[in-house]
Amino acid sequence: MKRAVSYNDVAAFVSMPLSSSHIESNSSDDDEESKSFPMKKLAIVMVGLPARGKTHIARYIARYLNWLGRTTRVFNVGNYRRELVGASQPAQFFDPNNQEGRQARWELAIKCLDDMIAWLKHQHGQVGIYDATNNTKERRKYVKERLEAECIRVLFLESICEDKSIIEHNVMETKLRMPDYQNMDPETAVEDFQRRIANYEVANETIEDDEMVSYIKIINLGRTIVLHQLTGYLQGKLVSYLMNMHTLPRSIYLTRHGESEYNVEERLGGDPELTPKGQLYAVQLAQYIHKEFTAQGKELPLIWTSQLRRSRHTVQFIPTHNICWRALNEINAGLCEGKTLNDVKQLYPKIYEDRMKDKLHFRYPGGESYVDVIQRLEPVMLEMERLRESILIVSHNAVIRAIYGFLIGKRQEECPNLEVPLHVVIKLTPRAYGCEEARIELNPHEELLSDSPSAPSSNVYSDAIPKQVYFGSSENSFSDGNKN
Structure with missing residues (x-):
């Protein structure tokens, strides 16, 4: 062929059906070979x-x-x-x-x-x-x-x-x-x-x-x-x-959503709202993107989120459209949705034990495994590879782990244990001999919390300056507040 x-x-080639009419064979020797x-x-x-x-x-x-x-x-x-x-x-x-x-x-x-x-x-x-x-x-x-x-x-x-x-x-x-x-x-x-x-x-x-x-x-x-x-x-x-990859320079920004009600309660899955601290992170993220792009005369990045509220609301103050991907939704915990890991341990000890033994292949009853998440993310990754522009992806713990693992070249079995803490932006810049990484911690200060932070222009957040805490290889340790 x-x-x-x-x-x-x-686009036309990728959508073309792979029927036998598209494969040329000169003789039966090809089959034998x-x-x-x-x-x-x-x-x-x-x-x-x-x-x-x-x-x-x-x-x-x-x-x-x-x-x-x-x-x-x-x-x-x-x-x-x-x-x-x-x-x-x-x-x-x-x-x-x-x-x-x-x-x-x-x-x-x-x-x-x-x-x-x-x-x-x-x-x-x-x-x-x-x-x-x-x-x-x-x-x-x-x-x-x-x-x-x-x-x-x-x-x-x-x-x-x-x-x-x-x-x-x-x-x-x-x-x-x-x-x-x-x-x-x-x-x-x-x-x-x-x-x-x-x-x-x-x-x-x-x-x-x-x-x-x-x-x-x-x-x-x-x-x-x-x-x-x-x-x-x-x-x-x-x-x-x-057909989708390229080697042109651009940066990819990854972050989990701001703190949600389920993060505080350590519950799995669900579609909870952001806490006040999570809303403040949405403000700080908008400030960071403004300084990284608008203030430098650059166009805002493309923004992708999941379809869940805590992800969409994390980008609400960035003045551009975002694409909501179902494929970026958090891992489906099935029977365990809305429960804490302690609940799972008490109610379903066998499920808890299986998850602890093999986090990659473990599939929640009625839900997904990390392997399932990676498979559903593949079309998203191909589209991300095709893009020439910088992009900000706001999603969930399991999903960001899988995307981050893809970008820094981790094997599939390493993805479930990668450290992706809340309120940290991971900036990745692919290079010929590796991927440059910077972690920017946007830690919402307790004293700056209000009942309803509403706009990034408020002076009350002027002290919430992005802090670059890590640059280089990906071997760094942060606390991880989500159990998926």
């Missing part, structure tokens, strides 16, 4: 010149698949080089005429590939992503034959960039954040990296149909996507995701 899909055709590969073992082999977004794409795919419950890991040849021969290799190391450098790079690539195969075969890995240039037919032929000899299905994913502005942006991102150029003069780093790219361009060969491989080509970061001989459910999922 081979298609060229323009950016404007994405597909039966020889374990369905859960897939190698995604990245292809492309430096500064084409390969590592960014690889990390995004791993983040998405791990979140869906597919054990995925990126094997980056550059990391092997940095660890085994040092990070500060000059551009001459990558010159194809440098026999010593060429041999060293080949040995590192083989070691990385061997480790990925071992992980897939012996450590319960399901999807391995081989992140290297792989930009010659000879190299791709070796990788394909090596993987297929181990009964691992192979999908090549090539990133092609013809837009100089995108390449320049990627070079700047690399210069600022790539481990190879830490503590180096910026201009020197850019010059060296451009020479490295030129060395790879000498031998570069794009994937052709005569290589007899399954491939996806992403051209200019998704403006055009070419598909060739794709088979299987997982590859179809990847296409849907790649």
